[in-house]
Amino acid sequence: MNEKWKRMTLPTLKTTPPVPIPNDGGKGLDNGDGKKPRVFAKALRSLSNSSMESMSHSPSRSSSSIRRLQKTNSGSGSMIDRIHRRVSIASPMSASAPEFPVVSPEVPYSSMELIQSGPLKTDVTLLKARAEYLVLTDACLIKFGGVEGAKAAFPQIRTGDGTLKPSNSHSNTSKSSSDVRMEIPLRSIVGVFNEEGSSPRFGIEVWWFSQWPKLAYSKAHLFFMLPKDRDDWLANIQRACRVSHRRSPSPSLIPGNLKARVNHIVENTESDSNPTTSKILTFPVVKRTVGASQKSSSSDDSQHFSDGSSFYIVIGPAMLYFLEVLKAEYTTAPGDLRVKVQSYGTVSLIRFRASVASHEQRFVMSFRLPLGRENRLELASVHYRHVIEAMTKVDRELKPMWPQHLQKAIFDIKGLPPPLQLTSGNDLGGLERSLHAYCAAFKVQVPSWTIEWNTPSQPAFRLLPPASQPYSTLQLLALFRALRYNSYFKELSFRNIDLSGLAGKKDYSHFGDTIAYTSLNGVKISEEHYDLLMQSSVLSQEIHALAFSSESIRSMDLRNILGPRSIVGRSKDPEGVRRVSSEVLRPILLLLKRQACLCHSITMSGNLIAPNDIEELANLLVLDEVYMKKLDFSNCGLGDEGLTTLWTGIPGQGANLQHIDTSENQGTVKFEIIRDSLSQLQAIRKLNIAGNTRIPYNVPLFEDYVLNSWRLEELDLSGIALNGATVDILTGYLASQNSESLRVLRLSKCGLTGAQIAQMFYAMGPGRQITLYINSNRLDEGIDDLCAVITECYGPWGLFVQMVEFALEANYIKLLKALTANQTIECLSLAGTATPDSASETACKALSNLFSQNHTIRFLDLSGFDAKLDEGRLGRGFSKSLAGLRSNTRLEHLRVRSQMLNVNIGDLAEAISANKTLHSLDCEGNDFNLSNFRHLVRHLSDSTTIRYFSAFSDRDLALTIQKSVDSAVATATTSVRRQSMMSKLRHEKVPQSVSEPLAQQLRDGWEDAVHTQQEVLERNRLLFEEGEDGRFDSGEGYMVCDGEEDFSKAFGGLALRAFESKRALNRRASNPYLGNKRASMISLGPARLVSAEPGARVTRSWSRSYSIVSSEGGISAAESPSTGSAIPTPPEPDSPIDKEYLVGHQQNGHDDGLDYEYSFADPHDTEFGLELRAHRRFWSDEAGCIEEEEHGVQFDERHT
16 A cells, blocks of 8 residues: 555646645744743743633634633733733634534533543643643533632632532533633544553543634643543543533534545545445544654644644545545635545455444554555544444445454454344355455456356356456455455356466465465364465465365366466476466365365366476375365376376276366376276266377277266367277267267277278267267278268267368268268368368369258358468369358358358358358458458348358458558559659659558458448347348247257357357346347448348448447357367457346456357367346445444435
């Protein structure tokens, strides 16, 4: 926290320059009369101070009465009395009545009830020192110059011991005493407490509001002979103040100009707060100075002053503000108030010390940011009970899921009963409320996050990748602290988030606020465990807190915790990456070892893991008390030793493990070890051991009884050359009922022949609901057998045959004909599969027949593959095959990337115009120029069903535009040079007057085309919602067909977006509060981009354009990593997000968080979930009363 004072100004409200604080009257007189003897100077300071205090703060007196009393006392004729009289006459007095009169001017002393009286300690430093006398009544505290003056005003005071006559007797004396040094109305007292100087005197310190119209404080020190006298006086003054407030609760002591200024400060600082549900509480306080040396009252002006700065604390929705208001008046404009502000996050409060047992008005608040120093506020106030109530309430509201017993660690309040506050409306465990509070306290932006519902442990919290720069250290810490003790979520996901900013950093705090030492249910860690955490990094401490505190976390997804830096970090600093991974993994393992954590699923994919951590994990797995269901250590850089160590420990959890993934590691495991470990697995559901071992020639990978004892859902053996024995056992398993739950089978790069695959197809039976990946296998061998079973409709309903280069084009044509005749395959990918040379006319005809004659395939990928050393394209003639797309009545999602469609753009354009079933079309990577793109957009306007269309990724579009601009400028340069005979002597650059308009014209052309495309897609989306897009199944509404979710996840890309959109529409259909736009509201852009004969549903008039990124599907995060290829695919265009289901703080343009990647290889492990909107609620109930605090007056609600 910044310890420097910050001057808060209001430029919009400022009317006049700030008025400087006037110099103290006594000080000014000293300066002006510097030639007086030193003895008179001392007397002057003493008497002038006391006179000003008595006259400036006695609202029951008028200036005339004071002057009369001064004349009466002038008879002594001494020099001191004359100086005193001059100072009193020159003292500023207000002729107006106070705005909040606390003691009526007409109330005489005779009507006041005396409570206590007695002498003060004599100040021996003064000449003619005499004991001042103090009188406490039910209305004010009065200091007299001596006992004679006190008796004159209150005759019932006895002589000698200072005791009183019975309190029900009243004096008949009016307010005419000439010896009154100071009068303090009890209603104006801000704080009264023990004097805290370093001198050994027994005194109390009193602060009160100055007289109207001054907005200021006055202060006085009162010293007594004995500590008992001090304690009795302090207790009686405090009791009298409470009785005075209880008898007639005062209106707000905060003037209107300060209210307006406070509102402005809070609203500017906490702009995210809801002004209709949030309250602003303002309390006048005293800023205490502890341990300061105190001089005698005759020479130290700090003991007595008038009209000084006033202090306040303001409790906002998530912040606490300490305000010092320099001397002003009630009539000062809000913009002219000179206010110094210190702001602290309420959730950064680490200690609040106070007492309600002894009516002690002093309290201490300590704030501390992570990795920062402690900031302490030493305060006092008569409203200390209200402050305690408000702070405990707001702490509970901002951290609703934190156990209440932890409040005692922060709120050290003597005499306060155990908190019994209940919170309401804790949506998502109060996460949104807590997260905004922590971000406000740490002064950072709220990170982007979402909720996923499809995970095994649901709901799952997921932190989305940032839009640009990585999350800062304080952003991550704010999120981690907000998630502490949150029992709503069962899984936490930080995949693809760079957490390295917290690694290696230490945060030393003697308060122990960085360590979660107790869980939600009161379970505490051991002292040894606590000491280990104290020596750990901040990252380890926070991971420990997340896994331990809530006791609801069952799964931790920590994939790729270096984010975008992962690839560079793994190659340049592998040891540094391993250290970061260790700081994340070790605290979880330590909790599991001590049975202090219920997390049973760990995902560390994409992180380099140190051998020591793998060894510790393996040793942990063999313990009986450990329970693990999922281990994902794929792509963790494990060598032979590390992978073998892990698989040696896996049998210890053979009865529990349901999901194992150790694929994509460099090492391999000895066949005997992995075969023995597999035989001990009993509950396995998902097994991915791609590339983990090498199988001998004649020994199967599984025993028959082992495989048949499993109820697998996913099996990945990619990258392992399967021998005949293993294929036979696997085929038998597919034919048995034990494989009924199998949904995904990946056998890419397994060296399988077409004949072996045909056996598996037969074993599956017709139309088996399974997705099979047979990429990069030897299909030429036994192609006839494979085509025969496909023609007979045996096999899966989802088939991926990617990256297969047929030795003979005839075999490729056979496969196409078999697929054309098949009536069970609904999802088909032939991406990267091609003939040795460009496709012949016969092959293109077979492809055309596939489009026109197959009425089953709904998802089709015919993308090409282009790399430096390899190519898998069908050639320039491929576009002719798209003619069959015109008559297709079933295909919904088509992907044809990298197939040189720009050569004959008319084939694709006409197919788009005529087709009536496509929902999405992905044709990226075809090198379209502006003319091609415009032609596609014109024909796209004829389609009413295509809702998702992509001809360029964002990156490719920017590069294509720049390339076209550079090419046009270069052409113009050549033309200009040719027009001159002196071209060789001229500069090579084209004149700026020619290049800039040309470049801008090209950019405008691209922008217009993109804009029109977005309008068409928006129109089609609205037509789809209204059921008027002309599709054949329009009567089915937004029904999701069988397998559509599985196909969309496997296919990825635009198909997944369309599916999420449809599912979101189902959720929105019953919501009457969402105002739906109609298709008639969307019209296409300028006619220069629209064909002369637009579709019947296209309106030519101009209207507001709508971006494709509008209010569409509730998109979740899903990703498609690859086991067979490491080639990245460009990201998809911005995905539409359903505003109804957004949650958290969504930043613009952060597509990295929505993983709709598509690759030519197996898109396994795709996950997605809905984003849900949480209704933000802030604390709004009025602060109640702590026991013994009458009426519970709430000082200053939302100022209006």
